Each structure stands twice: as structure tokens, then as C-alpha cells.
Amino acid sequence: MAELETRELEYFVAVAEELHFGRAAACLAIAQPALSKAIRRLESRLGVRLLERSSRHVALTPAGEALLHHGRHALDAVGAAAEKARRAGDRQAHLRLVIKPGGDANLLSGILAAYAGRPDARRVDILFGGATDRADHVRAGRADVALLYAPFDDMTGLDHEILLVEGRVAILPPDHRLATRSQVTLADLARETLPRWKGVRWTGAPEAAGQGPEVTDAAEALHMIRLGRTIAILPRSLAQPMHPDLVYRPVTDAPDSELVLAWSRDDRRRMVASFVAAAVEAAGTTRGRG
Structure with missing residues (x-):
């Protein structure tokens, strides 16, 4: 051949x-x-x-x-x-963590502190990725670990640990017909116009929803909501901080979102395992305080 x-x-x-x-x-x-x-x-x-x-x-x-x-x-x-x-051959290598801005649900400081307290801790370099390319950074070896949102990010070839399970919220203009409700359902949103997330294959949006403008991140989506072009359904942590000109309502029956720490499935380095253990510990402590 x-x-x-x-x-x-x-x-x-x-x-x-x-x-x-x-x-x-x-x-x-x-x-x-x-x-x-x-x-x-x-x-x-x-x-x-x-x-x-x-x-x-x-x-x-x-x-x-x-x-x-x-x-x-x-x-x-x-x-x-x-x-x-x-x-793998560099014993002095820094650990590289890729995140998207605002995509840590306020867990990152605690995770870094927990890892720094471990005797085998390395320096952690923070890399910023886009809405959909962070998993690619890990698969290509440009990053060692990534904070991702399941089931929205592509986890092919990766292992992961769940750090946070959270509900999702609908973000609406203040004059929207649903803005006066305390909570909404997917059926309520079935015929709304929702953004098209660039590079995201599954968003959990109702099938009958209209297709709105294409956006690459939450900041773009919020801008379009303020213009009245769309509404959005986001994991609760990605909707923070809340914009004063918008309305946020829990979507009671939307699939949960999971913030996960992911790494390459074939990566067995102690550096990565230690960081994962510290992250799980820190996330559990943070949830316990809540």
C-alpha cells in the first residue's frame, strides 16, 4: 500500500x-x-x-x-x-489552562489557590480561547487542560471531571411578553428567535425556534438582545454579571449545563492529574459554601 x-x-x-x-x-x-x-x-x-x-x-x-x-x-x-x-519530556513545563473570558463560574481563583498549595504544583499559564476552540487547544497540545461547558463543547478525545452543574436562564428585553413572569419553560420559548452560535452543534434550543443573528460569544448575544433582535438561553454562570437593561428568567425544564475541566484522554502526566484533583477539590468546597 x-x-x-x-x-x-x-x-x-x-x-x-x-x-x-x-x-x-x-x-x-x-x-x-x-x-x-x-x-x-x-x-x-x-x-x-x-x-x-x-x-x-x-x-x-x-x-x-x-x-x-x-x-x-x-x-x-x-x-x-x-x-x-x-x-512530556520537559520536567520544568508550565501547566497551560485555556478558558474563555468569564467562562469559569467564579471558580478559577479557588482552583488556582488549591493547586498552588500542592507540593508538586507548577506555574499555571492562562490562555484565552474563543467560544468553540478551547477543546481544539487541548487536542492539538497547545493547552494541557480546559474549562468547557457540556454538552455544548465537543468532548471528542477528552476526559473530564464535572466541576459545576447549573440551570439555564432566558435573557429577554424588558418589554418582552415573558418579562413579567418569574420563570419560563422551553414551550414558552418555542417560537422565539434565538441566536445561531458559531461553531456550536447543539444548544438545547427548542426545535421550532426561529434562527436569529449568528454570534460567537455571550457578549455579542447580549448586544443583539438589547437591540431587540433575539433572546438567548444561557448557562446561569455565563449570564453573569446581569446587565441592568435586560431581564433574566430561569428556564425550568431546560437541560442542565455542566462546567467541566477537560484534558486529553491519553495524557497521564502527574502535573495534569494533580491539577484536576485540586480543581475537583476546590469546586466541591465552593459548592459546599453555597
Whole structure:
């Protein structure tokens, strides 16, 4: 069976993404004839045509589309393996935690204090990610642990511990028809316009709800609510602090949200296990006080 070399795959993915040999060659910092020769050699070894090309046009064949899809994942896996190997061999490595701003339910200070008190504690570097890319940081080896919200974040390839289980709230303009109620249900919200969360596959919104503006985080959603373009259903902690111009009502039958600490399923480093244990301990202490 023909084998692929990482460099060949990098060359092909560059051409497939640019659909232009000249631009791909510039990105790769190689000569265009050398790149063209490498792609022809790859097609010959695989026995399939990957690209349809003319003097003015480059397009992917079905085989090329398949190789692009799987090739991206393969290159990501190679990069993650190298990064994780370097991290595993670095005894002085800092622990890297990725969060989204405001996405710690006020638990982070207690978690860091609990971890700092452990004899094997390392320095913790805080990284900020977007609404949907924090799990990717862990899978790619750019972060060791992440604070995520289940079931909204993609947990593929990750293990996790639950730190907090919380209800969800509807956020409404003050003149909304439901604003005078003390609580609402999903049926009450079934025909409301709700935002489309970029990169989020499941939000728990009613199926009949209308599709509102696309947003990437809670701050954008709140802005659109104030403009009267949408309402939103959020985990209670992500709705904090409450905006004085908006109304917050518990959604009594909405699925609970879980704030979790996640790490790579194959990561067995003591540094990570120690941080996870400290986080679970700290979160339990915080809940006990509540």
C-alpha cells in the first residue's frame, strides 16, 4: 500500500486550500515547478488523480476532496503528537489552562489557590480561547487542560471531571411578553428567535425556534438582545454579571449545563492529574459554601 510522507501531505493540502500552485508555492517557500512535480509524484504513487488543472483553473477531484479532509486531520495529529512529546519530556513545563473570558463560574481563583498549595504544583499559564476552540487547544497540545461547558463543547478525545452543574436562564428585553413572569419553560420559548452560535452543534434550543443573528460569544448575544433582535438561553454562570437593561428568567425544564475541566484522554502526566484533583477539590468546597 502506498505510504504518504508528511511533507507530501503538507504540499497537497496547501495546493488544495489555495487552488493555485503559485500561491501555494509562495506559502510553502518552494519553487512552483518543484511543487507541481511533487503533486504529480504523489498522484502517481496513489494511483488516482487528485486535482483537475488547466492553465487558468485548479479544482479538486473526489479523491482530492477525500485526501484534503483526512489529510488535515493527519497533519493536525502529527503536530499534536510532536507537541505532546516535547511537553512530556520537559520536567520544568508550565501547566497551560485555556478558558474563555468569564467562562469559569467564579471558580478559577479557588482552583488556582488549591493547586498552588500542592507540593508538586507548577506555574499555571492562562490562555484565552474563543467560544468553540478551547477543546481544539487541548487536542492539538497547545493547552494541557480546559474549562468547557457540556454538552455544548465537543468532548471528542477528552476526559473530564464535572466541576459545576447549573440551570439555564432566558435573557429577554424588558418589554418582552415573558418579562413579567418569574420563570419560563422551553414551550414558552418555542417560537422565539434565538441566536445561531458559531461553531456550536447543539444548544438545547427548542426545535421550532426561529434562527436569529449568528454570534460567537455571550457578549455579542447580549448586544443583539438589547437591540431587540433575539433572546438567548444561557448557562446561569455565563449570564453573569446581569446587565441592568435586560431581564433574566430561569428556564425550568431546560437541560442542565455542566462546567467541566477537560484534558486529553491519553495524557497521564502527574502535573495534569494533580491539577484536576485540586480543581475537583476546590469546586466541591465552593459548592459546599453555597
